Amino acid sequence: MENNKHTTPETINSVPVCRNCGSEHVAKDAFACFNRNSGLWELENTFDAEHCHQCGGSTKLDWIPADAVQNCRVRALNDRFRVEGLGNGTVLLTQGIQEAGQAFVVATVDAVRSFNDFSKDNDPWGEHDFGAVEIEDRKVFWKLDYYDPSMTQGSENPANEALTHRVLTIMFASEY
Numbered sequence: 163m164e165n166n167k168h169t170t171p172e173t174i175n176s177v178p179v180c181r182n183c184g185s186e187h188v189a190k191d192a193f194a195c196f197n198r199n200s201g202l203w204e205l206e207n208t209f210d211a212e213h214c215h216q217c218g219g220s221t222k223l224d225w226i227p228a229d230a231v232q233n234c235r236v237r238a239l240n241d242r243f244r245v246e247g248l249g250n251g252t253v254l255l256t257q258g259i260q261e262a263g264q265a266f267v268v269a270t271v272d273a274v275r276s277f278n279d280f281s282k283d284n285d286p287w288g289e290h291d292f293g294a295v296e297i298e299d300r301k302v303f304w305k306l307d308y309y310d311p312s313m314t315q316g317s318e319n320p321a322n323e324a325l326t327h328r329v330l331t332i333m334f335a336s337e338y
Contacts, residue, residue, distance in 0.1 A: 180214035180224075181221055190213075240306050252330070253329075292305045300334060301334065310326070
């Protein structure tokens with residue numbers, strides 16, 4: 163049993179996530195006491211058992227900075243749009259890509275969808291919003307930009323799908 167009467171450095175401005183899948187939808191066994199003065203339940207003690215509702219089973223919790231939660235949401239929405247084509251957005255192929263022919267376009271779109279070579283060097287914010295692939299010995303870049311639904315300015319919150327229209331642009335490196 164661990165006592166949560168004291169804040170620990172790992173929990174200051176942090177959010178617990180499942181170590182297995184990264185979901186925030188987690189629970190921890192605890193005791194709570196009702197405070198008559200505030201009218202709220204207050205956490206008294208927590209215990210070792212941790213559960214992830216996303217995975218549906220036992221897990222361990224990792225603590226990530228609270229601002230990283232927004233990056234995780236942006237990453238999930240970016241991956242969902244790029245990989246599955248789901249969400250509010252548009253895919254743009256530059257003229258150079260289109261002129262390379264239908265077979266090249268299909269191979270390029272497949273490579274962008276299956277791209278998973280993210281690192282601290284090419285994805286410093288962890289949002290999966292840029293990548294580079296090679297198709298037929300030609301370097302192709304892809305990038306995601308975030309606009310408001312009217313497409314007249316940048317999105318005020320890319321983590322909010324209702325406020326964001328994603329634009330996935332696929333281009334030759336020479337067109338960047």
